[in-house]
Amino acid sequence: MTHILDTLPLTRLPAPGSYGRTGAPGVTVALREDVAAATLVARRGAGVRLADVVQARFGLTLSDGPRMAGDDALAVLGTGPGRWLTLAQTRPGLAAELASTLDGLAAVTDQSDANILFEINGPRVLDLLAKGATIDLDPEVFRPGDVAVTAIAHVGVTLWRPGEEIAYRALVARSFAPAFARFLIAGGAEYGIGWSRRG
Amino acid sequence: MRIPCPYCGARDAHEFAYLGDATVTRPDPAAPDAEDTFFDYVYLRDNPAGPHSEWWYHASGCRQWVRVARDTRTHAILGTELARKPAGDAA
Numbered sequence: 001m002t003h004i005l006d007t008l009p010l011t012r013l014p015a016p017g018s019y020g021r022t023g024a025p026g027v028t029v030a031l032r033e034d035v036a037a038a039t040l041v042a043r044r045g046a047g048v049r050l051a052d053v054v055q056a057r058f059g060l061t062l063s064d065g066p067r068m069a070g071d072d073a074l075a076v077l078g079t080g081p082g083r084w085l086t087l088a089q090t091r092p093g094l095a096a097e098l099a100s101t102l103d104g105l106a107a108v109t110d111q112s113d114a115n116i117l118f119e120i121n122g123p124r125v126l127d128l129l130a131k132g133a134t135i136d137l138d139p140e141v142f143r144p145g146d147v148a149v150t151a152i153a154h155v156g157v158t159l160w161r162p163g164e165e166i167a168y169r170a171l172v173a174r175s176f177a178p179a180f181a182r183f184l185i186a187g188g189a190e191y192g193i194g195w196s197r198r199g
Numbered sequence: 200m201r202i203p204c205p206y207c208g209a210r211d212a213h214e215f216a217y218l219g220d221a222t223v224t225r226p227d228p229a230a231p232d233a234e235d236t237f238f239d240y241v242y243l244r245d246n247p248a249g250p251h252s253e254w255w256y257h258a259s260g261c262r263q264w265v266r267v268a269r270d271t272r273t274h275a276i277l278g279t280e281l282a283r284k285p286a287g288d289a290a
Contacts, residue, residue, distance in 0.1 A: 008281065056277060064205065066206065066207060066208075066261075080206060080260075080261035080262055080263060081261065081281060082205055083261075134210070134213070134214070135208075135210065135211075136209075136210040147261075148207065149207065149259070149260050149261060149262075150207075150210070150214065150259060150260060151214060151259045152215075156259055
């Protein structure tokens with residue numbers, strides 16, 4: 001069932017297709033590399049002004065906790081005190097735009113090539129993530145808009161739940177993405193995995 | 200053991216790296232008795248049975264240093280606080 005992992009080089013991502021149990025997939029995974037990303041770190045004493053400018057220019061409220069604001073077009077995720085991750089599907093110049101807009105208020109670092117985004121959906125998504133996550137992902141606990149910087153299957157991930165749907169996004173460092181992909185395929189084989197790539 | 204990170208919430212201890220005693224303070228290296236006070240600071244530790252204050256680094260989470268009050272007999276966590284306030288004042 002998971003013969004793919006016997007022959008797939010450890011450094012390569014799996015090809016699009018179906019893995020594991022046949023039939024309707026229990027979990028679908030889409031890899032995206034077309035998302036611009038940048039980290040935002042508030043300069044000392046500039047937190048309030050930074051939040052004001054982000055609100056005025058982008059219409060987003062910077063959370064002081066592990067929460068997200070925005071949507072696929074532009075999202076801001078809380079990753080630590082005074083630290084956020086911004087993601088955008090339609091702004092290839094995200095980091096430059098933020099750096100010029102937030103000059104003096106925040107340190108901006110382009111992360112667009114640093115990570116690969118996994119969109120993880122499907123009726124068995126929680127069964128699969130439970131095999132690797134140590135945080136409580138119960139839908140009543142990990143609510144829409146919640147963010148967690150954590151480890152899944154010992155791989156560091158930034159995980160969030162974009163909306164009401166029981167579906168998740170996981171941002172994984174590019175060099176660890178093949179290991180994370182192997183976890184998803186090995187752990188999800190019993191549910192059937194539909195695997196695709198975009199961007 | 201789960202540690203309630205002030206930013207991230209309850210997390211498994213394996214997300215953290217342990218530094219140790221949070222009650223010691225680095226002595227003044229220019230003081231005349233610096234050699235003795237540094238010997239104490241570097242090597243000598245109390246071994247309390249009960250509540251203890253210690254540093255943990257949330258390496259797999261928010262990457263902040265956390266001061267944790269832990270009962271060494273039961274591993275009960277009595278409280279946690281960030282080592283420093285965020286650079287962005289009340290962002």
